Amino acid sequence: MSEEVAIAGIGCTGFKSITPDVSYKELMFEAATRAYQDAGGINPRKDVDAFVTCAEDYWEGHSIFDEFVPDQIGAALRHLFTVSSDGMIGLATAYMLIKTGEFSTVVVEAHSKASDVTTFTDIVNFALDPIFNRPLGAHPHYFAGLEMTRFLHETGSTREQCAQVVVKNRKNALCNPYAAHGAQITLEDVLQSEPYFYPLNRLDISPVADGGIVMVLASENAAKKLTDKPVWVRGIGWNSDTSWPESREWGRAVYAELAAEMAYKTAGIRNPQKEVDFAEIDDSFSYKELQHLEALKLCRKGEAGKLTEEGETEIDGDLPVNASGGLLGMGYAIEASGLHRVLETALQLRGEAGKHQICNAKTGVAQIWRGVPTATGAVAVLSTEVK
Amino acid sequence: MKNKMSAKIKEYPGEEVKSSDIKEGKVLTVRYRPNVKYMWSTGVAMSRFLKELKNGKIIATTCNKCGRIMVPPRMFCEQCFKPTDGWTYVKDTGTVNTYSVSFIAGDASRIKEPIIVAVIDLDGASKGMGILHTMSEIDWKKVKFGMKVKAVWKPEKERTGAITDIKYFKPA
Amino acid sequence: MFGKKRVAVVGAGLTLFRRNLKETGREMCYEAAKMALDSAGLTLKDIQSVAYGSAPDAFDGIHMKGENMTDGSGAWRKPFSRVYVGGGTGVFTADAGWWHVASGLFDTCLVVAEEKMSSCYPHPAYAFTTIFDPIMDRPHGTTLIWIFSLEMHRYMHVHGIKKEQIALVSVKNKRNALDHPCAQLGAKITVEDVLNSEIMCWPVQRLDISPTSDGAAAIVLASEDVAKKITDNPVWIDGVGWCIDSTYWTNRDLYYPDYVECAARMAYKMAGIKNPPKEIDVAEPYDPFDYKELHHMEGLLLCKKGEAPKLTQEGVTQRDGDLPINPSGGLLGVGNPIAAAGLMKVCEIFWQLRGEAGKRQVPGDPRTGVAQAWGDLMQYGSVIVMRR
Numbered sequence: 001m002s003e004e005v006a007i008a009g010i011g012c013t014g015f016k017s018i019t020p021d022v023s024y025k026e027l028m029f030e031a032a033t034r035a036y037q038d039a040g041g042i043n044p045r046k047d048v049d050a051f052v053t054c055a056e057d058y059w060e061g062h063s064i065f066d067e068f069v070p071d072q073i074g075a076a077l078r079h080l081f082t083v084s085s086d087g088m089i090g091l092a093t094a095y096m097l098i099k100t101g102e103f104s105t106v107v108v109e110a111h112s113k114a115s116d117v118t119t120f121t122d123i124v125n126f127a128l129d130p131i132f133n134r135p136l137g138a139h140p141h142y143f144a145g146l147e148m149t150r151f152l153h154e155t156g157s158t159r160e161q162c163a164q165v166v167v168k169n170r171k172n173a174l175c176n177p178y179a180a181h182g183a184q185i186t187l188e189d190v191l192q193s194e195p196y197f198y199p200l201n202r203l204d205i206s207p208v209a210d211g212g213i214v215m216v217l218a219s220e221n222a223a224k225k226l227t228d229k230p231v232w233v234r235g236i237g238w239n240s241d242t243s244w245p246e247s248r249e250w251g252r253a254v255y256a257e258l259a260a261e262m263a264y265k266t267a268g269i270r271n272p273q274k275e276v277d278f279a280e281i282d283d284s285f286s287y288k289e290l291q292h293l294e295a296l297k298l299c300r301k302g303e304a305g306k307l308t309e310e311g312e313t314e315i316d317g318d319l320p321v322n323a324s325g326g327l328l329g330m331g332y333a334i335e336a337s338g339l340h341r342v343l344e345t346a347l348q349l350r351g352e353a354g355k356h357q358i359c360n361a362k363t364g365v366a367q368i369w370r371g372v373p374t375a376t377g378a379v380a381v382l383s384t385e386v387k
Numbered sequence: 388m389k390n391k392m393s394a395k396i397k398e399y400p401g402e403e404v405k406s407s408d409i410k411e412g413k414v415l416t417v418r419y420r421p422n423v424k425y426m427w428s429t430g431v432a433m434s435r436f437l438k439e440l441k442n443g444k445i446i447a448t449t450c451n452k453c454g455r456i457m458v459p460p461r462m463f464c465e466q467c468f469k470p471t472d473g474w475t476y477v478k479d480t481g482t483v484n485t486y487s488v489s490f491i492a493g494d495a496s497r498i499k500e501p502i503i504v505a506v507i508d509l510d511g512a513s514k515g516m517g518i519l520h521t522m523s524e525i526d527w528k529k530v531k532f533g534m535k536v537k538a539v540w541k542p543e544k545e546r547t548g549a550i551t552d553i554k555y556f557k558p559a
Numbered sequence: 560m561f562g563k564k565r566v567a568v569v570g571a572g573l574t575l576f577r578r579n580l581k582e583t584g585r586e587m588c589y590e591a592a593k594m595a596l597d598s599a600g601l602t603l604k605d606i607q608s609v610a611y612g613s614a615p616d617a618f619d620g621i622h623m624k625g626e627n628m629t630d631g632s633g634a635w636r637k638p639f640s641r642v643y644v645g646g647g648t649g650v651f652t653a654d655a656g657w658w659h660v661a662s663g664l665f666d667t668c669l670v671v672a673e674e675k676m677s678s679c680y681p682h683p684a685y686a687f688t689t690i691f692d693p694i695m696d697r698p699h700g701t702t703l704i705w706i707f708s709l710e711m712h713r714y715m716h717v718h719g720i721k722k723e724q725i726a727l728v729s730v731k732n733k734r735n736a737l738d739h740p741c742a743q744l745g746a747k748i749t750v751e752d753v754l755n756s757e758i759m760c761w762p763v764q765r766l767d768i769s770p771t772s773d774g775a776a777a778i779v780l781a782s783e784d785v786a787k788k789i790t791d792n793p794v795w796i797d798g799v800g801w802c803i804d805s806t807y808w809t810n811r812d813l814y815y816p817d818y819v820e821c822a823a824r825m826a827y828k829m830a831g832i833k834n835p836p837k838e839i840d841v842a843e844p845y846d847p848f849d850y851k852e853l854h855h856m857e858g859l860l861l862c863k864k865g866e867a868p869k870l871t872q873e874g875v876t877q878r879d880g881d882l883p884i885n886p887s888g889g890l891l892g893v894g895n896p897i898a899a900a901g902l903m904k905v906c907e908i909f910w911q912l913r914g915e916a917g918k919r920q921v922p923g924d925p926r927t928g929v930a931q932a933w934g935d936l937m938q939y940g941s942v943i944v945m946r947r
Contacts, residue, residue, distance in 0.1 A: 023430025029463045029470075036468075044468055058622040061425035063615040063689040064645040067935040068806050071465035076805035077821055081651060084625050084641040093640065093655075099662035100562045102829065113428070122422040126622035131417050131583075240629040240639040243585070258636055374626040376639065399741050400590035401575030401582060401774070409579065418680075419620060433694055457810070459695055465805055485716070485813060487708035488761040493700055495684040504705050504760075506809045517809040519696050527761070532716045551698045 004386050005098045006223035006230035007346050008105075009039025009216030015180040015209040015331045015340070018115040024060070024212075025072045028111055031212035032073040035107070039216040040226040042105070044074025048216075049103040051080035054090035054110040054335045058123050061116065073109055073214060086110070087213065088338030088368045088378040092236045094217045104222040111212035112333035120208065128373050133245065141205070143372045145197030147250050148287040152199065154251035154302075155294070159199055161305030162286040163190035166203055168314060169283055169322050173329025175355035178340075180209035180331035190286075204286040209331020213339040215346075220386065231346040234363070234381045235269070237262025241375035248375060253288075256295035256367060259379040263365075264297075267381040272297045272365070278319065278348060278358050280341040281367040282377070283326040289313075292367055293321065296379065315358060323348065323356045338368035338378060345382045432460045435474070437548040443540050447512050449473045455513040477511035479538035480559055484508045484517045488527045503527050507536060507556055520550070524557040535559040562661025567786035567793030568653075568945065569779050570599025571906040576743045576774035576894030584619050584675040585631030587775035591899075592633045592671050595777035599789050606779070607665040609634035611641045612652030612672040614897035614934070617686035618679045632671040632777075644941060645690075645934025646847065647801070648672065649776070649901015651941035653930075654799040656780045666782045673775040674896035683771040690936070695809075704768070708760040710813040710937050711850045715762065717814040718865035720853075722762060726753035727871050728849035729766050732885050735878065736892020738918035741903075743772055743894035753849075767849045769889075774896035776903045794912045797927075798944030800826030808936040819858025819931065822940035827860070830944040832927075835860045836882060840925035841911050843904035845933040846889040855931055856884060858940065883921045886911065901932035905943060912947040 011034030013027055022030075036042050044051075051073060055065045062068060066082035069075070083090045087110030094106040117123060125140045151157065164187060173182035185203065193203040216226070223230040239258040242248055260272075269275045279298060283289035290304035298319060299307050307313055313321035324330060324344035333340055345364040347353045362384050369377040408414050429437060432448060436459060439446040447456045448471040450464035456475060457464070464471050486505035492498050503522040508515055522530065523539070536556040546552040572594025574580070574587050582590065588611075596602060611632045616624045625641030632639065642648065642655045649672050656670035676683040687703035714720065727750060736745035748766060756766040786793040802821035804811065811817075823835070832838045844855035853867035861882060862870055870876055876884035887893055887907040890900045908928035910916040931942045 020428050021431070023428050023433060026430045026432070026462050045466070056623055057616050057689075058423065061423070061427065061689075062693070063617050063686060064643075064935055066644050066803065067690065067938060068692075070803045071461070071805050071807065072463055074465070074468040075803065076465040077802065077817060079801055079821075079825060080803045081642060081644050081801055084623070084643045089640050092638075093658075096658045096662035096664055099664065100658055102562060102661075116425050116427050118424040118426050119422050123622055126421045126423065126620075127626065129627060130419055130620060134419060135417070238638045238640070239636060240626070240634050242635055243627050243629045243631075254636065259638075262638065370623070370626065374623065376626060376629070396740070399573060399575050400594060401577060401580050401587070401741075403575065403577040404579045404581045406579060414581065421620070421622075427693060429694065437694070457807075459807065461807075465807075485709045485713035487705060487712050487763070488758075489702070489705055489708075490758050491702070491704065491760065493685055493688045493702045495682045501761075502700075504699065504701075504709065506709055506813075515810060515812055519699060519701065519809050521699055549698055550695055 003220035005095050005233045006218055007215055007233065008218040008223040008226040008230055009035045010343055010346055011035025011038055011214045012178060012343055013212045014178045015211035015333060017180050017209055019210040024111060024113040027212040028109060029072040031214040035214035035216050042226065048105050048107050050097055051075040051078060051107045052090045052094050053080065053082045054085055054087045055082055056084055056335060058126060059117065059334050073107065086335050086338035086368050086370050086378065088342060088380060089238050091342060091380060092238050092378060095233055095236050098217060098219050104219040106217045107214060108217060109214045110336040110339045112210050112336045114208035114334055115210050124372055140372050141197045143245065144285045145200050148199055148285065150250035151287055151291050156302055157290055157305030160187060161309050162204060162290060163187050164308050165283055165286045165289045166190045166328055169326040169328040172315065172323055172356060173325025176325050176330065179325040179329050181207055181329055182325060200285060206284045206327040206332040209333055211333055211336060213336050213343055215339065229350045231349050232383050232386045234383045235263035235267030236380050238378035245373060253291050253295040255375050255377040256292050259377050260296045263379040263381045269381060273299065275363060276365050277361050277363050278323065279321045279365045280324055280344045281321065282369040283322055283328050284332055284371060288369065289321060289326065296365060296367060315356060320358045323358055341366040341368055342380055349382060349384050432462045436460050440552045441546045441548040445477050445479055445509065447475055447477045449475055458509055458512045458516050458518060477509045481507040481509040481536055483530065483532055483534050483536060486530050501527055503530060520553060521555045523555040563663040564661055565783040566657050566660040566780055566796045567783065568796065568909045569781050569786050569789045569793055570595045571909045572598060572777045573741050573903055573906055574775045575741045576772045576896055578770060578772060579677040580773040584673055585628050587675065587773065588628050588631035588671050588673045591775035591777040592669055595779050599779045601779060603633050606633055606667050606669045608659045608668045609637055609639045610652055610655040610659055610668055610670045611639060612648040612898045613674055614643065614645055614648050615686055617689060618674060618676040618683055620678045628673060633669050644939050646845065646897055647932045647934035647939035647941040648898040650905060650930050650932035650943050651801055652898065652902060653778060653905045653943050654801060654941060657796045657799050660780050660782050666785045668780045669777065670780060671775065671777045672898035672902035674899050675773050676771040676896060677773050704760045704763055706937060707848050708763040711848065712762055713813045714850060714854055720868050722754060723750055724868035724872060725850045725853065726750040728852045729753050729891050731877065732846060732889040732891040735886055735919065736888025739888045739893050742888055742892055743770055745888060745892050763848065769847045769891050769895035772894035772896040774894060774899040776899045776906055778905060778909065792913050794909050795946050796943060797946045798826035798830030800942040802940050804938045806936065808938065813937055815864055816854055816858035816940060818938060819855055819933065819940035820860060822942045823859045826942040826944045832944065836862060839927050839929050841883045841886060841908065841921050841928045843885055843887060843907050843930040845901065845931055846885055846891050847895055849891060851933065852885060855933060859929060859931055878921050886919050886921050904930040908945050912945060
């Protein structure tokens with residue numbers, strides 16, 4: 001009896017380095033208005049069964065942040081709640097709600113107002129374990145540096161291949177009107193930018209951006225009434241590896257492997273390399289794109305660097321990866337990052353990606369990692385076909 | 388089938404520690420003071436609100452569909468879910484919707500002079516459009532529900548564009 | 560039947576609730592989760608997903624604290640998600656566990672709620688100052704007790720309720736808590752004790768409020784097929800409900816919790832409950848302050864608006880009354896580690912419906928129970944309906 005789930009409406013404000021002219025409430029209102037219009041003009045006061053927002057207090061600067069969200073997305077005195085996680089896990093939650101059969105239209109929201117945060121690094125640091133990790137007193141991104149060293153060692157990938165990811169994604173972002181950080185940079189630019197957390201240089205790390213996204217998810221029957229172009233959520237998975245960094249397998253993104261397994265299983269995908277047409281994945285640090293490609297089994301272990309070097313992951317390559325520009329090009333949007341991976345996947349499937357449109361996009365994979373110091377991530381398999 | 392009857396459970400986990408044990412260092416502790424700072428963009432609605440407060444005025448936004456006059460102002464009507472349509476000033480007088488009298492500070496320590504806090508429904512705004520503020524120039528035992536009050540503003544030079552540009556409300 | 564699969568609670572666990580516990584947040588999660596698993600005769604291998612709930616990160620002093628608690632909550636290499644709706648979190652986490660299983664994605668879900676308020680110095684109350692709007696409310700030095708007292712006073716004014724009537728709730732719950740092994744503040748007090756206690760923020764006095772606490776709670780959920788293999792006595796989740804009201808709390812009339820009614824209606828519709836006072840045998844509404852129990856009883860449609868004090872005076876809400884309310888001792892008696900307190904209420908309904916509540920047992924073979932939590936700026940209601 002259970003129906004399939006689709007994305008029936010998308011609204012995005014676009015991403016920019018700073019948004020001083022609007023408050024986060026006004027940003028959310030714009031994204032919501034666009035999404036409801038896109039979803040056949042639904043009225044959130046009447047037509048939405050539940051609202052899922054994604055936020056963390058310390059990114060916003062307000063405790064119990066869910067207090068501040070209902071009005072601007074039409075959920076005052078309605079069934080809304082907050083998931084303290086990335087937007088893609090919010091999407092997974094909406095998916096579960098619809099699968100229960102009790103909810104047919106569910107809204108998911110996430111935004112980034114990173115520019116309002118003056119001590120961003122200190123807040124990232126605040127997520128580290130207070131007893132074992134914070135006392136080391138180092139900038140928290142050393143986590144990424146440690147992982148990259150191990151990854152390069154285990155897979156034989158090179159720093160140049162990681163730098164190539166940056167070149168590709170920032171160039172792709174120039175074709176994306178939503179992206180904040182499109183740029184023409186060279187391999188040398190990346191390799192010669194200031195060393196930050198060896199082996200990461202400044203340009204290996206995605207800069208932040210502000211923006212808001214709202215999506216309308218619906219059950220099969222409801223989606224078909226709301227839109228001509230439903231994007232089917234064929235599979236969704238999410239996973240958390242150990243919270244103890246000391247116990248992690250540093251070369252592998254285990255959370256991504258397990259989340260992908262879960263998503264592929266539901267989607268009925270047995271051979272990702274053949275059945276997936278493109279991917280929009282987490283490249284918050286350059287090496288992450290390679291590590292995640294391998295974890296998602298979109299290439300063999302150790303091969304991602306080579307594929308990148310050979311241009312296979314360019315827009316016109318065999319497996320376009322981050323045609324949108326990824327996080328490096330669009331901007332790291334904190335908890336909205338996962339939703340913007342889904343957004344770009346959905347736009348491709350709807351044929352609405354404009355200058356960065358991939359040909360024959362039928363099945364795409366969106367993936368996110370929750371960032372330092374977590375080992376949590378999610379994967380979504382989206383398609384133009386319902387089954 | 389295993390069913391542990393809660394009535395039969397003798398021990399619930401958890402080891403209590405006294406605050407004095409912690410202060411006296413009998414328990415190992417780690418201290419950390421987070422450096423957490425924000426500069427929130429006030430956005431279109433609240434920027435105007437704060438600017439008007441500096442001018443000694445309270446401004447609201449209006450929605451043509453439901454007819455409400457809203458304070459604090461907002462660029463969207465949350466009931467109709469549409470952009471608000473215009474701006475209008477409301478009065479700096481109102482009635483007490485509810486009040487209470489605080490004898491403690493934010494960190495739960497006691498304060499000498501009690502603070503009277505109230506939700507004041509502003510005249511000129513829609514029914515029930517209240518704001519939170521403090522009251523003064525009145526014995527706390529004499530405050531009444533529904534009593535009429537008036538804002539006492541800081542002198543123009545001292546106003547910075549904040550809700551505290553109104554010092555407090557007093558009986559009208 | 561509602562949901563793709565029927566969902567049952569098959570085990571529950573609880574740590575002590577105390578002002579300071581030695582255990583870290585993740586250790587408390589582990590203790591409660593282990594106890595819940597043991598009570599169901601299960602191990603971590605049987606758990607397919609984890610739903611975790613906790614309120615402000617500011618207490619534990621860890622940003623994204625859910626991520627720090629994954630292992631303690633049994634989520635190593637499992638799908639883990641955290642929900643957070645202020646004080647409503649405890650009961651809402653159980654609702655979240657429900658959809659994990661009812662969606663058909665998982666057969667089992669471990670639901671854990673934890674709060675370590677004691678980490679916040681100089682006093683956890685201070686962290687609450689950050690829940691307020693920075694432009695309209697924070698500049699006054701607004702504290703949590705202010706908004707509660709504003710609401711309490713409005714409720715008293717609109718219905719003409721006296722403090723003596725409200726104090727009866729504190730007396731009842733603290734006495735009930737004497738029978739709860741985890742309770743922080745079980746005590747025999749009188750109405751006079753409440754009325755003579757230190758005035759915090761008139762009309763709120765010290766004995767009207769629950770303490771800040773450390774604690775954790777956990778329950779195990781399973782789909783129908785699996786539940787029937789685990790226990791002869793599953794307790795079904797027949798209704799879930801949640802609702803949030805507008806952020807602009809000063810634009811609302813605080814005398815009645817519309818958001819609790821909205822959440823209750825959602826849950827009652829799913830559970831097929833048409834006459835709540837008759838069909839519900841026992842209820843655990845959220846009672847961080849004594850007047851809140853009354854406020855929520857009305858919001859849960861267990862009595863008419865303004866009628867709750869009368870029911871309390873008449874003894875209807877005692878354990879042996881017609882509609883026992885908070886037989887556990889509630890937050891006032893057991894303690895208030897925010898999210899864990901809400902889930903404690905769900906545990907209580909679980910034990911009550913199975914006849915396992917020992918000295919706290921409500922007589923008469925209760926079959927339908929409701930737990931409710933409240934949160935945010937007088938804004939959030941989360942409800943769960945459970946049945947045997």
